[in-house]
Structures are given as structure tokens and as C-alpha cells.
Amino acid sequence: xxxxxxxxxxxxxxxxxxxxxxxxxxxxxxxxxxxxxxxxxxxxxxxxxxxxxxxxxxxxxxxxxxxxxxxxxxxxxxxxxxxxxxxxxxxxxxxxxxxxxxxxxxxxxxxxxxxxxxxxxxxxxxxxxxxxxxxxxxxxxxxxxxxxxxxxxxxxxxxxxxxxxxxxxxxxxxxxxxxxxxxxxxxxxxxxxxxxxxxxxxxxxxxxxxxxxxxxxxxxxxxxxxxxxxxxxxxxxxxxxxxxxxxxxxxxxxxxxxxxxxxxxxxxxxxxxxxxxxxxxxxxxxxxxxxxxxxxxxxxxxxxxxxxxxxxxxxxxxxxxxxxxxxxxxxxxxxxxxxxxxxxxxxxxxxxxxxxxxxxxxxxxxxxxxxxxxxxxxxxxxx
Amino acid sequence: xxxxxxxxxxxxxxxxxxxxxxxxxxxxxxxxxxxxxxxxxxxxxxxxxxxxxxxxxxxxxxxxxxxxxxxxxxxxxxxxxxxxxxxxxxxxxxxxxxxxxxxxxxxxxxxxxxxxxxxxxxxxxxxxxxxxxxxxxxxxxxxxxxxxxxxxxxxxxxxxxxxxxxxxxxxxxxxxxxxxxxxxxxxxxxxxxxxxxxxxxxxxxxxxxxxxxxxxxxxxxxxxxxxxxxxxxxxxxxxxxxxxxxxxxxxxxxxxxxxxxxxxxxxxxxxxxxxxxxxxxxxxxxxxxxxxxxxxxxxxxxxxxxxxxxxxxxxxxxxxxxxxxxxxxxxxxxxxxxxxxxxxxxxxxxxxxxxxxxxxxxxxxxxxxxxxxxxxxxxxxxx
Numbered sequence: 001x002x003x004x005x006x007x008x009x010x011x012x013x014x015x016x017x018x019x020x021x022x023x024x025x026x027x028x029x030x031x032x033x034x035x036x037x038x039x040x041x042x043x044x045x046x047x048x049x050x051x052x053x054x055x056x057x058x059x060x061x062x063x064x065x066x067x068x069x070x071x072x073x074x075x076x077x078x079x080x081x082x083x084x085x086x087x088x089x090x091x092x093x094x095x096x097x098x099x100x101x102x103x104x105x106x107x108x109x110x111x112x113x114x115x116x117x118x119x120x121x122x123x124x125x126x127x128x129x130x131x132x133x134x135x136x137x138x139x140x141x142x143x144x145x146x147x148x149x150x151x152x153x154x155x156x157x158x159x160x161x162x163x164x165x166x167x168x169x170x171x172x173x174x175x176x177x178x179x180x181x182x183x184x185x186x187x188x189x190x191x192x193x194x195x196x197x198x199x200x201x202x203x204x205x206x207x208x209x210x211x212x213x214x215x216x217x218x219x220x221x222x223x224x225x226x227x228x229x230x231x232x233x234x235x236x237x238x239x240x241x242x243x244x245x246x247x248x249x250x251x252x253x254x255x256x257x258x259x260x261x262x263x264x265x266x267x268x269x270x271x272x273x274x275x276x277x278x279x280x281x282x283x284x285x286x287x288x289x290x291x292x293x294x295x296x297x298x299x300x301x302x303x304x305x306x307x308x309x310x311x312x313x314x315x316x317x318x319x320x321x322x323x324x325x326x327x328x329x330x331x332x333x334x335x336x337x338x339x340x341x342x343x344x345x346x347x348x349x350x351x352x353x354x355x356x357x358x359x360x361x362x363x364x365x366x367x368x369x370x371x372x373x374x375x376x377x378x379x380x381x382x383x
Numbered sequence: 384x385x386x387x388x389x390x391x392x393x394x395x396x397x398x399x400x401x402x403x404x405x406x407x408x409x410x411x412x413x414x415x416x417x418x419x420x421x422x423x424x425x426x427x428x429x430x431x432x433x434x435x436x437x438x439x440x441x442x443x444x445x446x447x448x449x450x451x452x453x454x455x456x457x458x459x460x461x462x463x464x465x466x467x468x469x470x471x472x473x474x475x476x477x478x479x480x481x482x483x484x485x486x487x488x489x490x491x492x493x494x495x496x497x498x499x500x501x502x503x504x505x506x507x508x509x510x511x512x513x514x515x516x517x518x519x520x521x522x523x524x525x526x527x528x529x530x531x532x533x534x535x536x537x538x539x540x541x542x543x544x545x546x547x548x549x550x551x552x553x554x555x556x557x558x559x560x561x562x563x564x565x566x567x568x569x570x571x572x573x574x575x576x577x578x579x580x581x582x583x584x585x586x587x588x589x590x591x592x593x594x595x596x597x598x599x600x601x602x603x604x605x606x607x608x609x610x611x612x613x614x615x616x617x618x619x620x621x622x623x624x625x626x627x628x629x630x631x632x633x634x635x636x637x638x639x640x641x642x643x644x645x646x647x648x649x650x651x652x653x654x655x656x657x658x659x660x661x662x663x664x665x666x667x668x669x670x671x672x673x674x675x676x677x678x679x680x681x682x683x684x685x686x687x688x689x690x691x692x693x694x695x696x697x698x699x700x701x702x703x704x705x706x707x708x709x710x711x712x713x714x715x716x717x718x719x720x721x722x723x724x725x726x727x728x729x730x731x732x733x734x735x736x737x738x739x740x741x742x743x744x745x746x747x748x749x750x751x752x753x754x755x756x757x758x759x760x761x762x763x764x765x766x
Binding site: 001021044050051053054056057058059060062063064066067071072073074075076077078079080081082088091092095096098099100101122125126127128129130235237238239240241242243246254255258259369370373374 | 455482752
């Protein structure tokens with residue numbers, strides 16, 4: 001396989017973008033990425049999007065976006081793996097460049113969620129419709145089951161869950177693209193509206209409109225275009241049972257463990273070599289479980305870790321979600337995986353301003369779908 | 384890029400499969416393909432599906448199918464490009480094997496359309512919602528505009544359109560997996576119910592449930608597994624404007640022309656070298672236009688060609704849709720592109736029984752989305 005690098009990035013502000021359509025926001029992010037990369041053509045394009053059909057009654061958004069971006073007849077394909085669609089789109093761009101079939105590929109993600117009549121029902125199509133959703137459960141309930149099991153097995157506390165939200169909002173307050181770019185206190189979180197016990201409103205990522213795009217290129221081509229780029233040293237993906245009840249354990253996400261093993265092996269590194277990681281904190285408990293399954297903390301110690309500040313930007317052993325994460329930055333589901341890549345790309349190039357991690361050389365992204373039925377992990381490095 | 388081959392294939396019967404769910408039919412096709420290939424593992428899986436969200440309220444079908452196929456944690460990703468989703472899924476499998484990242488990849492497609500409340504509305508999400516569908520037009524209307532323009536510009540006749548349906552049903556009558564495996568006469572077609580003038584019921588492909596899968600492998604690995612396999616000598620994809628009204632011409636499909644140019648160049652062949660082709664005959668006029676845009680006939684002569692029998696199995700210059708095509712075999716949209724690959728694979732291996740094309744050595748598939756906003760072309764060869 002050829003060496004693959006990232007040479008440019010662009011995203012919209014995340015939020016309730018009432019005055020813009022799905023095509024407006026994707027084109028905005030894509031043009032920013034193309035300008036940032038300084039390229040005058042792309043060979044092909046992948047778009048991660050979970051459910052434009054249910055959210056906006058528009059499928060076929062590969063062709064639609066190629067058209068509105070003004071790049072026809074360039075091939076454009078949509079990739080879907082629920083909330084991991086963005087990570088999966090990045091992986092397809094990586095594979096296409098690695099294969100030698102293309103030199104410059106745009107990997108984007110988009111979701112326009114605030115136009116939907118019933119966002120919760122649309123999101124629930126990422127769970128097992130026949131054996132989970134028809135029984136009345138949706139995602140807050142599924143992650144509440146994970147949280148209760150983790151509290152029971154490992155003594156994880158209500159306060160530790162809240163610490164995830166507090167940290168991520170502290171980071172997001174320094175991110176101008178964040179949907180909820182303000183700080184929250186422990187009291188705010190533990191007193192917010194109950195959603196699915198023990199998860200409260202401020203334990204949940206929001207409903208968001210947004211788009212993000214990066215330019216992926218072969219290392220040879222990149223050298224002639226840009227001085228600053230970031231190498232993709234691992235791309236790994238794994239699946240797990242779609243239904244939570246089919247698993248041996250509620251407190252370990254098998255797809256995360258398997259994808260992480262593959263990613264570390266491909267990159268030839270260990271968890272201690274990673275300087276920052278963007279994880280899929282769709283709910284506060286998700287960040288705790290994932291931080292353990294990625295090997296940063298012993299199983300059951302993720303709650304203590306965030307409480308002790310080990311995942312903070314300042315002085316943390318492994319800063320997690322420096323962007324604000326899904327919790328504060330927002331979670332336009334198909335765009336999230338690409339936005340994670342953008343955060344790591346900018347951190348590694350030293351462009352993250354007030355939330356910069358010092359001397360960051362290796363960064364990781366972990367993007368997942370449903371209650372972890374799919375997971376995509378990438379590791380990026382700057383030399 | 385490494386050489387890529389197809390080593391196995393399996394599909395369900397196409398039709399109204401009321402007693403089977405989307406997961407049942409995909410798993411059936413995938414298991415048949417795995418058995419046909421004789422492999423005991425796969426490295427990853429791609430699934431083409433246009434809109435499981437709108438048809439069956441289930442997204443995230445990559446993970447769902449990996450689970451029901453019993454292959455977790457193998458990575459599984461859904462690919463969507465409207466009715467070209469199957470072709471796009473095959474292309475991703477091709478690129479992954481070509482890159483060297485994987486040795487054996489399953490490329491499948493599935494659609495369960497008869498469960499949907501409003502199939503026409505779901506299919507219309509492949510067109511431009513804001514500028515076409517909101518004005519009241521759906522796909523029969525869009526292809527009727529193409530047909531009228533072709534009749535006006537080139538003198539294509541009502542009878543020539545009907546000849547496409549007659550030929551494809553004649554072929555489909557020899558295909559045990561066809562939804563409508565019976566012959567129709569010219570009189571049947573020209574007297575069938577009007578749908579969108581000049582297109583009548585028997586000019587239109589049906590609403591279908593079905594799944595199809597093939598096993599793609601690297602040539603080196605394949606040699607140790609199977610004696611009989613087919614080489615993939617070209618994979619090409621292109622886009623065009625999503626809305627028909629944005630194009631210079633209604634009678635030429637730009638994405639087909641561009642993808643064909645790339646495919647012929649990659650394979651190092653010319654149209655005259657192709658022994659059979661499966662084209663995307665969602666409506667009879669589509670087959671006529673595509674047969675011209677692929678370079679088999681001069682622009683405007685596609686109607687005459689079918690009338691003169693040049694596209695028939697017996698004695699045709701270039702047999703088109705030996706499987707029965709979308710028209711007779713059925714059109715479960717996400718599965719169609721894979722079913723096309725299966726027909727060519729079986730023809731090249733001499734396994735097509737009563738509809739066998741003699742001495743077939745090179746075959747092509749042409750799969751498209753919407754009114755041609757996306758097109759994926761593959762060329763396969765047996766040595």
C-alpha cells in the first residue's frame with residue numbers, strides 16, 4: 001500500500017443551521033478543505049452520512065454534492081455506518097489512495113438533523129429495529145444500560161459521568177465551531193433533566209447540523225503541493241452484534257477493542273505513544289468505556305481517570321476530546337468522524353490555539369455506530 | 384494495484400418475498416456466495432443498499448448483516464449511490480483488494496422494497512428533491528422526458544421501446560431467479576397501462592425484494608482456492624448533475640460516457656471487444672440510450688439495433704441483458720449492480736444454461752443511479 005497523508009481540512013460551524021440546506025453546508029465544508037489543501041482538482045469523493053433519507057428525504061447525496069460542488073464527472077459515493085459514517089468515509093478515501101487508483105480524494109461527512117420530523121426515531125434505525133427498537137428502547141436507554149452496568153461492576157459514580165461533560169465543555173468553549181461552546185459545572189450536569197436514568201440531558205450529545213471535509217492524498221503527490229501534512233499510519237474497522245443484549249458484556253465494546261488492536265499493530269505503536277485522542281462520546285458513559293477499551297486505562301478505571309484530570313488538556317496523561325467532543329462541539333452524525341480527523345490534523349500541525357496539546361506528534365480518532373456495532377479507528381502522525 | 388478476481392457468487396430469487404426480512408435475504412445470498420467460492424473466511428464486507436431507512440426503517444445494515452451472517456468483528460460497510468449502490472459496493476471491494484489491505488472481500492447488495500409504505504416516494508429521493516420532486520416529477524416521468532426527446536431527435540419509435548421489453552423478457556424466461564420469468568409480446572407492451580407517456584407498465588422495471596453477493600479476491604490468493612475465476616480488468620465510476628434539467632442534452636447520459644471512457648482505457652479494449660453487457664434498463668428507453676453511450680451503436684441508432692436483433696443472445700452483435708435485465712429479472716435497487724456482476728461472472732464461466740452466450744470472454748456491467756447522476760462500470764474477463 002502507498003503512504004497516505006492528509007493535506008487540508010474544512011468544516012462548518014456545528015449547530016442548528018436553520019437557514020442552510022444539506023447541500024449548502026456540505027459544499028461550504030468541502031470548499032474550505034479544497035482551499036486549505038491548495039489543490040486544483042480531486043480524483044474522487046466519499047461522503048459519510050447516516051440517514052439523509054430519513055432526516056431530509058434526500059438520498060443519492062454523492063452525486064448531489066458532486067453536482068453542487070461543481071466537480072462532475074468526478075466519482076462521488078456515500079458511505080454509511082450509522083454514527084461511524086464519517087470515519088468509514090475517511091477509510092474508503094484512505095484505501096482508494098493507498099491502492100494507487102487515485103492521488104487526491106476528498107473525504108467528507110454531513111448531516112442535517114434539525115429538518116427531521118422525528119430525530120430520535122431516525123437515529124434509532126442504527127439499532128436493531130426488530131429486537132430493540134420495537135420493544136421501545138432508543139439510544140439514551142441503551143447507553144443508560146451500559147452506564148448502570150459499569151456503575152454496578154466497577155463503582156463508576158454519577159459524579160465521574162458528569163466530569164466527562166464538564167471537561168468536554170471546557171475544551172469546547174475554546175472551539176469556535178462548537179455548537180455548545182460554553183462551560184458547564186458539575187452541578188449543572190447532575191441537576192439537568194433526567195433522560196434515561198442515570199443519564200441526564202447534559203450527559204447526552206445534541207442534535208446538530210454540520211459538515212466537515214478533509215483532503216487525502218498520496219505522500220508523493222502531497223510533497224509537491226504542501227509542506228505541512230499529517231501521515232495516516234493506521235486505518236482499522238470492526239463490527240459487533242447490532243443488539244446490545246447479544247453481547248457477553250455491556251461494559252466492554254468489542255468492536256472498539258478489535259479495531260484498536262488492529263490499529264496499534266498497523267501503526268506499530270502502543271497506547272502510551274498516543275498524545276491525544278478524539279473518542280465517540282455520544283453519551284458521557286461512552287467516553288469512559290471507550291477510554292478503557294482503547295487501552296489508555298485499565299478496565300473499570302475510566303471514571304476515576306477523568307475525575308483525576310488524566311484526560312484533560314493541561315497536564316493530562318492522554319488528553320481526550322480536545323475539540324469538545326460530540327458533547328460540546330455537537331454531533332451531526334455523518335460528519336462527526338471527519339470532524340474528529342480535523343481536530344487531530346490541526347492539533348498535530350499546532351493549529352489548535354487555546355486548546356493546543358503541547359508537542360503532540362501522534363493522534364487517534366475513534367468513531368462508532370449505534371451502541372458500538374461498528375467502530376472505525378485512525379491514527380495520524382506528524383514527523 | 385494488485386490484480387483482482389471474482390471467485391464466487393450467490394443470489395436469492397428476485398420477487399415479492401413477503402415471508403423473508405431484509406436480513407434473511409442478505410444472509411441467504413451471502414452464504415451462497417461464500418459456499419460457491421469455497422472460502423472459510425472473509426476480510427471485510429461491503430453492502431450496496433439504496434434506502435433501507437425509508438424502505439424498512441433500518442439503517443446500519445453493514446453491522447446488522449455482519450452480525451446475522453455470524454462474522455463479527457469483520458468490518459462491514461454500507462455503500463449508497465441510489466440504484467448504482469450495488470456497483471459502487473463492488474467497486475469498494477475491488478479497491479480494498481487492489482490496495483493490498485485485504486485478500487478476500489464480500490461485495491453484496493440488498494433491497495427489501497415491498498415492505499415500504501410509499502415505494503415511489505422513497506425511490507424519488509434519488510432525484511433532486513428540491514428542484515425535481517417537489518415539482519411533482521418522479522422517475523417514470525423523468526425517463527419519459529428522455530424517451531420523448533430521443534423519439535423527437537432520432538426518430539426512435541414506440542415499437543422499438545417495446546422491443547427492449549420483449550427481448551429482456553425472452554432472456555428472463557430462461558433465468559430461474561427472475562421475478563417475471565415469462566415472455567411478453569409487442570402487443571402486450573404497447574397495450575399495457577400508461578404510466579408516463581410514452582412509457583407504459585411493461586416499459587418499467589418492477590418493485591422487487593432481493594439480495595446478491597460475490598466474493599472478490601486477490602489473484603494470488605484465488606489461485607490457491609479456485610480453478611475457475613474471472614478477472615476484473617476495469618472499474619470506473621462517474622457523476623453527472625442530479626437534476627435532468629441541468630444537462631446539455633436529455634438524450635446522452637454524461638456519467639455513462641465518462642465512466643465508459645475510463646473503463647475501456649483501464650481495460651485496454653474497445654466496445655467491439657465486449658462479448659456481452661448487462662445494462663441498467665430501469666425503463667426500456669434507458670437500455671437504448673445506454674447502448675449508444677457505451678459505444679456499441681451510433682448515437683440515435685439504439686432503437687434500430689434492438690429492432691434488428693443486434694442485442695439478442697442468438698446472433699446478436701452484442702447481447703444485452705442476457706439475465707433478463709432489470710425489466711424481467713427484477714430491480715431490488717441496491718442488489719441490482721451485484722446481480723449484474725453475477726450474470727457476467729456466470730456467462731464468462733459458461734454456467735448460464737439456456738441463455739449462454741457462446742465463447743464469451745469479456746463482459747461488462749453498467750449500473751446507474753437516478754436519471755444517470757451516477758454510473759459505475761466494470762469489465763470482467765476470463766482467460
